Amino acid sequence: MEVAMKSWELDNGVKLVDPVRDALYCYSADRQKTANEAKPWRKDPHHFKNVRVSAVALIKMVMHARSGGSIEVMGLMQGYTDGDTIVVTDAFGLPVEGTETRVNAQEDANEYMIQYLQSSRDQGSRPENVVGWYHSHPGYGCWLSGIDVDTQKLQQQFNDPFVAVVIDPDRTISAGRVEIGAFRTFPADYKPAESATGTADDGTGRQSVPLAKAEDFGAHASKYYPLDVSHFKSTLDSKLLELLWNKYWVQTLSQSPLFSNRDYGNKQMQDLASKLREAASVVSRSGRGGNMFSSREAADIQIDMIARASNTVAMKERQGLMAGEVKAKLFNGLGAATS
Numbered sequence: 001m002e003v004a005m006k007s008w009e010l011d012n013g014v015k016l017v018d019p020v021r022d023a024l025y026c027y028s029a030d031r032q033k034t035a036n037e038a039k040p041w042r043k044d045p046h047h048f049k050n051v052r053v054s055a056v057a058l059i060k061m062v063m064h065a066r067s068g069g070s071i072e073v074m075g076l077m078q079g080y081t082d083g084d085t086i087v088v089t090d091a092f093g094l095p096v097e098g099t100e101t102r103v104n105a106q107e108d109a110n111e112y113m114i115q116y117l118q119s120s121r122d123q124g125s126r127p128e129n130v131v132g133w134y135h136s137h138p139g140y141g142c143w144l145s146g147i148d149v150d151t152q153k154l155q156q157q158f159n160d161p162f163v164a165v166v167i168d169p170d171r172t173i174s175a176g177r178v179e180i181g182a183f184r185t186f187p188a189d190y191k192p193a194e195s196a197t198g199t200a201d202d203g204t205g206r207q208s209v210p211l212a213k214a215e216d217f218g219a220h221a222s223k224y225y226p227l228d229v230s231h232f233k234s235t236l237d238s239k240l241l242e243l244l245w246n247k248y249w250v251q252t253l254s255q256s257p258l259f260s261n262r263d264y265g266n267k268q269m270q271d272l273a274s275k276l277r278e279a280a281s282v283v284s285r286s287g288r289g290g291n292m293f294s295s296r297e298a299a300d301i302q303i304d305m306i307a308r309a310s311n312t313v314a315m316k317e318r319q320g321l322m323a324g325e326v327k328a329k330l331f332n333g334l335g336a337a338t339s
Contacts, residue, residue: 011177027089027128032080041161045190048227050085051132051163051182053077055233055241057091062178064093065136065169070263074135076113077165078128086131086163086182086227092116132163132182139170139264141209141217142181149220152185163227170264174316182227192222268313275306 041047057077064073075093079086095112117130133155135148144152144164155162164183171179186192209217233241279302 027080029127032129035081036161039160045186045192046225048081048084048086048161048163048184051088051165051227051229052085053088053165053180053229053231054090055231055237057088058178058180058231059241060091060093061134061165061167062169062172064091065134065138065167066173068136068138068169070138072136072138074133076130077132077134077163078117078126079131080128081131081161086161088131088165089128090126091134130159131161132165134165134167137166137168139168139267141171142166142168142179143209143217144183144185144220144224145217146220149185149223152183152224153188156185164224165229174264180229182229183224184227185224192225265313265317268309272306272310272313275302275309279303279306 061075061077064075067073073093074096075091077088078090078092079088081087113130133151137143143166148164148166152162152164155164162184164185166181166183168179
């Protein structure tokens with residue numbers, strides 16, 4: 001059980017904060033006021049480079065994202081800035097109306113946010129300000145859509161420093177580690193270098209995005225940049241995580257992503273079929289068109305991405321089947337052995 005918990009922490013890069021660095025949990029209103037008055041992020045669009053998320057905030061966001069199923073959810077993050085780093089110490093969900101493609105905060109959500117922050121300060125439990133917002137992208141990766149870009153630009157204009165975090169609950173369950181990305185938008189008059197834009201990828205230089213989202217994914221990639229995300233915990237967090245793990249370890253061992261995340265697996269296969277049909281159409285047109293070489297090159301790139309995505313899906317299916325077989329051999333004979 002302890003080994004499984006340590007494995008989860010290693011997969012997600014959750015590191016213990018030593019006593020010297022426990023200052024991450026010590027909020028200084030005066031220091032934040034000085035930083036907010038200086039506004040170094042106004043001079044450098046790339047000022048913020050890192051986001052550090054506490055383990056408790058991470059779990060809250062993932063559980064909220066997972067509870068939404070295929071519907072997007074939204075929430076806010078509390079914390080502070082430390083040089084080029086935004087430190088997230090806590091998070092809370094918002095009562096918003098979401099769909100499978102977007103999520104919008106209404107008047108009720110704004111009122112809830114104000115009351116929550118005020119009660120946190122009155123009770124002395126959480127004096128930090130809001131430093132960003134998070135929302136979920138169920139099954140289609142961590143990046144900003146056109147609506148997300150507009151929302152983030154508005155927040156940076158009036159509530160900076162502010163960061164946008166995206167969590168994919170389906171890919172989190174499938175991969176066994178949190179699929180998370182953090183982003184900030186560029187000013188309207190700023191033209192970034194091509195290498196400075198884009199989103200977190202799958203290690204191949206490209207991110208796998210469903211065909212239905214591909215156009216929106218590429219249309220706004222030059223308007224924002226990703227930040228490095230890391231996670232931390234205190235000794236108190238370690239105790240809380242241990243208690244949580246002791247409560248849910250049976251569920252963790254007994255469940256299988258093949259069943260708990262079956263809808264996502266089906267959607268992946270349907271999306272791969274659509275991409276294969278489109279790639280076949282591109283190859284067919286390239287044989288008749290005038291610019292044959294460029295069309296073939298585009299088709300080769302597309303087919304290569306499909307092959308990589310297919311291999312990933314097949315590998316996860318095999319892992320799920322093997323895990324189920326191992327669990328069956330381990331636990332199915334326990335009753336007979338003890339009787």
